[in-house]
Amino acid sequence: MSYCYYCHQAYSETWSWALFLGLANFPLLCQTCAGKLQLIKGDICRMCGRLFSLFPEQYRQGDFCNDCIRWEQDEEWKGILQQNRSLYVYNDFLKEVIAKLKYRGDAEVMKAFHSVARSSFKSIYKNAVLVPIPLSDERHYERGFNQAELLALGLGRPVELLLKRTVHEEKQSKKTRRERMERKGNPFEVMNPSNIVKENIVLIDDVYTTGSTLRSAAKVLLDTGAKTVSSLTLGR
Amino acid sequence: MKIAFSNNTGDDTMRFVSLFLNNRLTVVPEILVKDGDVNPVPFSELSEIEPHPLNPSFHYDQNLQQILYGKMLLLDEIPSDLHIIQDHYENGYVRYNPGLLKKKYGWQCSRCQNEKEHLFASFSCFRCKSEKCVYCRNCIMMGRVSMCTPLLSWTGPEVRYRNKNEMAWRGELSAGQQVASDRFAQEIGNSGELLIWAVCGAGKTEVLFKGIEKALNMGLRICLATPRTDVVLELAPRLKKAFPKTLIASYYGGSDEKESPVQLVISTTHQLYRFKQAFNLLIVDEVDAFPYSYDKTLQQAVKNAVHSKHFLLYLSATPSGSMKKAAKKGQLPCVKIPKRFHGFPLPVPTFVWSGEWRKRLERGKLPSSFVKWLKSQATSGRRAMIFVPSVSIMEIVAKLIQKHVEVKVDFVHAEDPLRKEKVDSFRNGHISLLVTTTILERGVTVPNLDVAVFGADAAIFSESAFVQISGRAGRSKEDHNGQVLFFHYGKSLSMVRAVNHIKEMNKEAVR
Ligand SMILES: [Zn+2]
Ligand SMILES: [Zn+2]
Ligand SMILES: [Zn+2]
Ligand SMILES: [Zn+2]
Numbered sequence: 001m002s003y004c005y006y007c008h009q010a011y012s013e014t015w016s017w018a019l020f021l022g023l024a025n026f027p028l029l030c031q032t033c034a035g036k037l038q039l040i041k042g043d044i045c046r047m048c049g050r051l052f053s054l055f056p057e058q059y060r061q062g063d064f065c066n067d068c069i070r071w072e073q074d075e076e077w078k079g080i081l082q083q084n085r086s087l088y089v090y091n092d093f094l095k096e097v098i099a100k101l102k103y104r105g106d107a108e109v110m111k112a113f114h115s116v117a118r119s120s121f122k123s124i125y126k127n128a129v130l131v132p133i134p135l136s137d138e139r140h141y142e143r144g145f146n147q148a149e150l151l152a153l154g155l156g157r158p159v160e161l162l163l164k165r166t167v168h169e170e171k172q173s174k175k176t177r178r179e180r181m182e183r184k185g186n187p188f189e190v191m192n193p194s195n196i197v198k199e200n201i202v203l204i205d206d207v208y209t210t211g212s213t214l215r216s217a218a219k220v221l222l223d224t225g226a227k228t229v230s231s232l233t234l235g236r
Numbered sequence: 237m238k239i240a241f242s243n244n245t246g247d248d249t250m251r252f253v254s255l256f257l258n259n260r261l262t263v264v265p266e267i268l269v270k271d272g273d274v275n276p277v278p279f280s281e282l283s284e285i286e287p288h289p290l291n292p293s294f295h296y297d298q299n300l301q302q303i304l305y306g307k308m309l310l311l312d313e314i315p316s317d318l319h320i321i322q323d324h325y326e327n328g329y330v331r332y333n334p335g336l337l338k339k340k341y342g343w344q345c346s347r348c349q350n351e352k353e354h355l356f357a358s359f360s361c362f363r364c365k366s367e368k369c370v371y372c373r374n375c376i377m378m379g380r381v382s383m384c385t386p387l388l389s390w391t392g393p394e395v396r397y398r399n400k401n402e403m404a405w406r407g408e409l410s411a412g413q414q415v416a417s418d419r420f421a422q423e424i425g426n427s428g429e430l431l432i433w434a435v436c437g438a439g440k441t442e443v444l445f446k447g448i449e450k451a452l453n454m455g456l457r458i459c460l461a462t463p464r465t466d467v468v469l470e471l472a473p474r475l476k477k478a479f480p481k482t483l484i485a486s487y488y489g490g491s492d493e494k495e496s497p498v499q500l501v502i503s504t505t506h507q508l509y510r511f512k513q514a515f516n517l518l519i520v521d522e523v524d525a526f527p528y529s530y531d532k533t534l535q536q537a538v539k540n541a542v543h544s545k546h547f548l549l550y551l552s553a554t555p556s557g558s559m560k561k562a563a564k565k566g567q568l569p570c571v572k573i574p575k576r577f578h579g580f581p582l583p584v585p586t587f588v589w590s591g592e593w594r595k596r597l598e599r600g601k602l603p604s605s606f607v608k609w610l611k612s613q614a615t616s617g618r619r620a621m622i623f624v625p626s627v628s629i630m631e632i633v634a635k636l637i638q639k640h641v642e643v644k645v646d647f648v649h650a651e652d653p654l655r656k657e658k659v660d661s662f663r664n665g666h667i668s669l670l671v672t673t674t675i676l677e678r679g680v681t682v683p684n685l686d687v688a689v690f691g692a693d694a695a696i697f698s699e700s701a702f703v704q705i706s707g708r709a710g711r712s713k714e715d716h717n718g719q720v721l722f723f724h725y726g727k728s729l730s731m732v733r734a735v736n737h738i739k740e741m742n743k744e745a746v747r
Contacts, residue, residue: 104379144369
């Protein structure tokens, strides 16, 4: 018997057989829960991987969304992040799922996404070093684990904990977008700079929201010698 | 609990050591140990240690007493400093209990009593540094109970509440309510149990007031537990209004009630897990409803939550078979209120044949008898709730209804993030037709309301669900004759039983 990693409901045989045989690319959730997720597929922003069909035409220019164009026009941030790809639309249900994982501390929830993330992203990260976005010690203690690390560990590639967060998360989230784009003090630090020289790095995080966290992390990695930095997240 | 972070050393942990203090084996959190030569472990790996005897000359912290008394809390839920907590433990006022117990066949959660293997998981824990820190997923919504987290309880003197809890409610009771109210009030202070079997719309909340007032003034601690969040949200303001001087708190999934000293608690049955031997009076609302009647660990939680001397009051419009039997045999004392508050009988459901409704839905059509009713309903100026068997049917039906009528149609289900807003806008008349799954059947009162069940033959509808659904209609005196229609493709046993049940209650009411 298989149980849904989110709602604990036992789910039907046909559904779990499909999973077992690898016939379908499903998260390990019951049909009801899985049905509330929206896989990102089709026409997406080439840079940040968001689904174009979800917002009006005027927020898009060619293959890019306006947010990404703004990032790329900024001297400081231009070319820092190669690209981001995400698995699901960050809708109300995924928000609930991630809230249960992070704020209630239910680490097991992440396992629902390991196989689907692996099969969707394998081609993207096959020769790269996976680096999860770290939490501050305070947040890490509070939660007991780092959700980005849990996601990275399920991808079946070596994971390197190369980054350290020196500024507590809360202080960051209170800033406006402008402030974040102009930020001077980067919250991240590279712990073993010699390990990353000439490497292609893929950052792992739970969600891509404004893109500023991932870009800050990418910047310190590039400054210490990484060749390229891109990112993968569960939600976008 | 506050932990001072020694900036970026990374050695803040949640581990414990056991050592001899004044000749007693004592548990000490690692971060309070000054001696570097110890071997800290996750809490559950400590061997069982005798609690410390109560030191009567110790000056205990009243704030901590009021927060912790009658509860089982995680360290993270207690705002006091860890030093203060530890002092209370060493003086016998606080106890550290293991969060998880290792049993012969696996784990057991000390908070929710869960023993199901698939509801435990483990992770590499930053707190206790264990690669496999096991935790309980069943009660995770209240914060994680894991191998490394003790649950704290109060072992010092009991809290004394003030005894000035005058009731501000000045309403009148119906004859049936009066009988039940008197009986309940009489029992306050005794141990035992009582069932109040009241039809939907009998006004059972008012029946509780007198007994609650008496219990409060006797310094008893009271909990009103209900299976549904909606009911907590509806009852909390009413009780606060009725008892303006009493400390009242409400707990439901997602509420962020701070841990505070309260005498009257309104809680979902799930949140009862928080409490430990806390209540002298426990009122269980909708005692027949899922999940209380369903989940064994919840019954355990009820048992856990009451003080050794306690009174249990059950409320139900549709008691389960076993409860009815116990009442009949006299094993369970029971008072019935067969009449609604306004004295008019319960509306009896009418069955309406609607053919193979599933097939019609597949073809994007609604049954013609249903459409006919919809059209007359839309022009009547009244509101209607349309109950459907599942969320997926709900969305299809709501969409199809919109093609037939001009009035505002919406749908809502249990996990709808806009649930509260939608129910409110239905209450105040902005939505005329509300399509819903069974979850709203209890605790929602809307005037000028008719009720329909679409696909009443579906197995999900039980006798008691139907009685509750029917009980939504005709609740106000001015509109006691609300319509109840069951659209079906073949009568089910539950449908027939529900009608008999309602007729039976109506007969009793005339007697
Ligand atoms: Zn599920
Ligand atoms: Zn973009
Ligand atoms: Zn538990
Ligand atoms: Zn742990």
